[in-house]
Amino acid sequence: MSEQATLEKTDDRIEIVSFTIGEQAFCLDIGHVLEIRGWTSTTTLPHAPDYVVGMMNLRGAVLPVIDLSMRLGLGKTIPESRHVIIIAHIDEKSVGFLVDAVSNIITVNTEEMKPTPEVSSTKTTAFIRGVYTLEETIVRAIDVHQIMPQETLSAA
Amino acid sequence: MSDLRDMFFEECDDLLEVLSTGLDDLQNETSDAETINAMFRSVHSIKGGAGAFGLDRLIKFAHAFENVLDDLRSNKLDVDPTITALMFSGFDHLSDLVDAAREDNDLPDSDGAAVLAELKQTTQNANGGSGDDEDDANEVSEDDFVALTLDIGLDLGGDDEGPGDLLGLPTLSPAADGATYYVVTFKAEPVLYARGHDPALLFRALGEMGDLTVAADRSEVAPLESLQDAPAAISWTLTLRPDDGIDESAIREIFEFVEGQCSLTISETVAEDEPEAPEPAPAPVEEVAAAPVNTAPKPKAKAPAALTKTEKQEAKGGDGGKKSSEPRNSTIRVDLNRVDRLINLVGELVISEAMLRQSMNELPVSANSAVSEAIGQLKTLSGVLQESVMAIRAQPVRGLFQRMSRIVRESSRQAGKTSRLVMVGEATEVDKTVTERLVEPLTHMIRNSVDHGLEKAEDRVAAGKPEMGTIKLEAAHRSGRVVISLSDDGAGVNRVKVRQKAEEKGLVRPEDDLTDSDIDNLLFRPGFSTADEISQLSGRGVGMDVVRSEIQALGGRINLQSEPGKGTTITISLPLTLAVMEGMLIEVAGESLVVPTVALRETLQPGQANIHDFCDGDRGLSVNDSMLPIVDLGEALGFRTPLDDFNNQSLLLIEGESGRRSALAVDGIVEQREVVIKGLEQNYQSIPGIAAATILGNGKIALIVDTDQMIPSPGNGNPGLRKGSELAEVNSYV
Numbered sequence: 001m002s003e004q005a006t007l008e009k010t011d012d013r014i015e016i017v018s019f020t021i022g023e024q025a026f027c028l029d030i031g032h033v034l035e036i037r038g039w040t041s042t043t044t045l046p047h048a049p050d051y052v053v054g055m056m057n058l059r060g061a062v063l064p065v066i067d068l069s070m071r072l073g074l075g076k077t078i079p080e081s082r083h084v085i086i087i088a089h090i091d092e093k094s095v096g097f098l099v100d101a102v103s104n105i106i107t108v109n110t111e112e113m114k115p116t117p118e119v120s121s122t123k124t125t126a127f128i129r130g131v132y133t134l135e136e137t138i139v140r141a142i143d144v145h146q147i148m149p150q151e152t153l154s155a156a
Numbered sequence: 157m158s159d160l161r162d163m164f165f166e167e168c169d170d171l172l173e174v175l176s177t178g179l180d181d182l183q184n185e186t187s188d189a190e191t192i193n194a195m196f197r198s199v200h201s202i203k204g205g206a207g208a209f210g211l212d213r214l215i216k217f218a219h220a221f222e223n224v225l226d227d228l229r230s231n232k233l234d235v236d237p238t239i240t241a242l243m244f245s246g247f248d249h250l251s252d253l254v255d256a257a258r259e260d261n262d263l264p265d266s267d268g269a270a271v272l273a274e275l276k277q278t279t280q281n282a283n284g285g286s287g288d289d290e291d292d293a294n295e296v297s298e299d300d301f302v303a304l305t306l307d308i309g310l311d312l313g314g315d316d317e318g319p320g321d322l323l324g325l326p327t328l329s330p331a332a333d334g335a336t337y338y339v340v341t342f343k344a345e346p347v348l349y350a351r352g353h354d355p356a357l358l359f360r361a362l363g364e365m366g367d368l369t370v371a372a373d374r375s376e377v378a379p380l381e382s383l384q385d386a387p388a389a390i391s392w393t394l395t396l397r398p399d400d401g402i403d404e405s406a407i408r409e410i411f412e413f414v415e416g417q418c419s420l421t422i423s424e425t426v427a428e429d430e431p432e433a434p435e436p437a438p439a440p441v442e443e444v445a446a447a448p449v450n451t452a453p454k455p456k457a458k459a460p461a462a463l464t465k466t467e468k469q470e471a472k473g474g475d476g477g478k479k480s481s482e483p484r485n486s487t488i489r490v491d492l493n494r495v496d497r498l499i500n501l502v503g504e505l506v507i508s509e510a511m512l513r514q515s516m517n518e519l520p521v522s523a524n525s526a527v528s529e530a531i532g533q534l535k536t537l538s539g540v541l542q543e544s545v546m547a548i549r550a551q552p553v554r555g556l557f558q559r560m561s562r563i564v565r566e567s568s569r570q571a572g573k574t575s576r577l578v579m580v581g582e583a584t585e586v587d588k589t590v591t592e593r594l595v596e597p598l599t600h601m602i603r604n605s606v607d608h609g610l611e612k613a614e615d616r617v618a619a620g621k622p623e624m625g626t627i628k629l630e631a632a633h634r635s636g637r638v639v640i641s642l643s644d645d646g647a648g649v650n651r652v653k654v655r656q657k658a659e660e661k662g663l664v665r666p667e668d669d670l671t672d673s674d675i676d677n678l679l680f681r682p683g684f685s686t687a688d689e690i691s692q693l694s695g696r697g698v699g700m701d702v703v704r705s706e707i708q709a710l711g712g713r714i715n716l717q718s719e720p721g722k723g724t725t726i727t728i729s730l731p732l733t734l735a736v737m738e739g740m741l742i743e744v745a746g747e748s749l750v751v752p753t754v755a756l757r758e759t760l761q762p763g764q765a766n767i768h769d770f771c772d773g774d775r776g777l778s779v780n781d782s783m784l785p786i787v788d789l790g791e792a793l794g795f796r797t798p799l800d801d802f803n804n805q806s807l808l809l810i811e812g813e814s815g816r817r818s819a820l821a822v823d824g825i826v827e828q829r830e831v832v833i834k835g836l837e838q839n840y841q842s843i844p845g846i847a848a849a850t851i852l853g854n855g856k857i858a859l860i861v862d863t864d865q866m867i868p869s870p871g872n873g874n875p876g877l878r879k880g881s882e883l884a885e886v887n888s889y890v
Contacts, residue, residue, distance in 0.1 A: 041856070043747065043748075043849070043856060043858065044747055044795070045843055046793030046794045046859075047843060047844055047845070054857075055836070055840070055849060057851050057855055057857050060503075060504055060851065061834075062838075062851070063839040093839045093840070
């Protein structure tokens with residue numbers, strides 16, 4: 001992918017962080033991204049959804065790490081040192097996304113986002129807001145609000 | 157201005173608390189002379205502050221209240237139940253007025269009118285029905301000042317020896333219409349003039365605050381022939397009928413610049429409705445002017461008397477609390493955010509300290525005893541530091557309880573029942589956030605207790621109980637948590653009715669087998685309300701379920717126990733602090749976990765244990781003649797499949813809030829240590845069986861086990877386990 005696509009500067013321009021999971025490219029609005037870290041071991045949570053890898057310690061803060069691959073139905077990631085955690089801040093919560101690799105930071109025009117194809121997978125429609133086409137590559141824009149672990153019933 | 161306003165309302169809270177404490181003392185007959193003085197000072201200070209912000213209704217009401225207290229103080233009234241009840245109503249209305257003023261709301265005019273009238277009536281009766289609001293009211297007029305009243309709007313004369321100008325103007329007699337007057341006596345020291353101040357300007361400023369009458373006392377002025385310029389001989393008596401919103405502190409402010417350069421007294425009087433005492437005769441200008449020396453002795457003779465009286469009042473009433481010599485703990489107000497920041501920092505410090513200690517231990521030989529000694533000291537210090545910091549946020553629950561005493565009174569009145577609130581352990585300290593967030597749930601619980609818990613008076617008598625119901629609010633520290641319990645001596649939960657209602661609402665099925673405690677706890681189910689008619693108090697359908705969720709949000713638990721005919725007790729157990737605890741570090745299925753030490757009773761090695769098998773792989777441990785359920789922690793948390801035997805396990809005997817015990821089977825016990833609690837909800841959500849997390853010395857996260865959820869309760873299964881299966885269902889969706 002190229003450095004900095006040359007686009008007219010309009011209000012619709014945003015920066016995105018693109019990353020890969022398996023063969024697919026995804027992206028997040030950079031506004032949500034706090035930092036990018038290498039893989040660190042996490043603490044397993046009991047009764048957690050399968051896509052929640054565990055809790056990590058980020059300088060004293062305790063936050064959950066989500067296996068994005070698992071969350072998107074692309075299979076479980078066996079974390080290794082080559083994996084990357086994107087620390088994001090979404091809906092007042094901090095969360096780590098476990099991904100294969102971070103590719104680039106690109107400026108895009110939000111008008112260029114094409115709608116998600118109407119496929120039957122509920123995950124696709126729920127988690128992908130749309131796609132950007134960048135030099136032959138399809139980059140899927142993640143719906144950050146939907147991707148967060150959903151609050152489960154907490155009866156006592 | 158808004159800062160000052162906020163500060164005033166914060167002060168009001170404190171003052172109301174003092175007042176409430178005093179009222180309780182009066183009611184319990186544990187009061188002494190100082191009690192009423194303190195109450196008087198509180199009301200007076202509220203009035204003073206209210207004046208500064210022009211809160212007329214508050215001033216008026218506080219004034220009437222203060223008068224009654226003053227009569228009590230001067231023994232014109234005796235404390236009896238009627239008076240106490242009146243003062244309780246007065247207190248309630250006063251708090252309402254303060255709240256309304258704080259929110260910038262206006263209460264309906266009718267609110268508190270009855271109380272106000274009653275307070276006034278009480279004062280009137282106490283003062284022989286003369287209509288005197290306050291005995292000092294007559295002071296001004298009784299004293300034989302030749303009160304030469306001046307229109308301050310006129311030129312007072314710029315020169316210091318201005319009495320000539322001051323005299324000879326038409327006298328305005330203070331209109332006696334029940335309004336508040338301030339009598340200010342002012343005598344300048346020579347230094348005041350030396351510094352170029354001009355009393356006339358001060359008086360003029362005062363004149364802008366209302367109708368002002370000025371009288372000069374020239375008795376000390378030496379005859380012209382012996383007149384020297386040095387001593388400042390003239391003193392003035394100023395009577396101010398203040399405009400709205402002017403209070404003593406406003407008056408004091410005027411004289412602030414000449415503080416220490418004059419002798420100043422300010423006293424407050426109330427003129428009665430009808431002018432009684434003869435007004436000081438408006439002295440003919442010519443006469444006074446002609447014979448100043450003759451008139452002089454009179455004020456001179458009387459002035460000291462007046463001063464004594466005003467001094468007395470100052471001593472009695474305090475000066476808006478500002479000059480009160482009453483010993484009090486000195487406090488400062490600090491923004492809560494600053495405290496929280498400090499608490500967080502100290503939390504980080506404790507973690508760093510633990511990390512340091514751990515890496516020290518990993519060094520080949522920690523031969524350097526000086527280092528380990530220093531580290532030991534650091535540990536002690538950081539522990540003390542943490543405790544002290546946490547103590548900043550701790551507050552006695554007294555304030556909270558006192559608010560509840562009002563709820564009891566109000567709800568009893570509305571429900572037509574008589575009841576009293578007994579408070580135990582008000583000094584128990586709890587985190588400020590916790591007390592604040594307990595207000596709503598407790599209010600609701602108390603309304604419920606009065607409305608549903610207590611029987612009607614005739615039923616009580618029939619049941620052989622005293623007509624007056626008792627509601628008991630109790631706070632205590634119990635094994636590292638705060639336990640607040642609310643009990644009533646009412647009829648207890650009507651289980652038949654509750655069950656019937658629950659079935660009607662489809663909450664349970666008729667064939668369900670429910671224990672008494674299960675039925676009692678149906679009250680916490682959403683949408684449950686047993687009142688036949690929806691009363692004004694409760695029964696809005698948002699009942700105990702809201703209470704429960706609010707308590708749970710605080711990391712607390714709520715539990716209801718009821719005994720038919722004897723009453724109901726609701727117990728809330730809350731974490732003491734939201735930050736640190738002692739824990740036992742254990743290992744299960746390769747994970748490090750922490751079990752809170754408070755719940756821990758004993759640890760057992762397998763050899764000592766006597767394990768028995770039951771159905772479905774359930775196992776029991778016989779200890780001291782009793783059989784405890786064994787919970788395999790690894791299995792309960794879903795870390796592994798059930799173990800075949802516990803031969804290699806350590807057993808931790810834990811005891812929950814309810815007093816029930818169970819044995820936790822774990823792989824190994826590492827050590828006991830202090831851990832900093834990190835909530836899971838902030839970035840994630842609550843996890844069944846887990847109370848919170850902490851960070852270990854090596855930077856790894858360890859989860860803290862919620863021991864209460866690890867204790868199976870009869871008929872309830874293991875909540876931790878059960879929720880696990882619920883979760884699994886939820887998660888299978890997307």
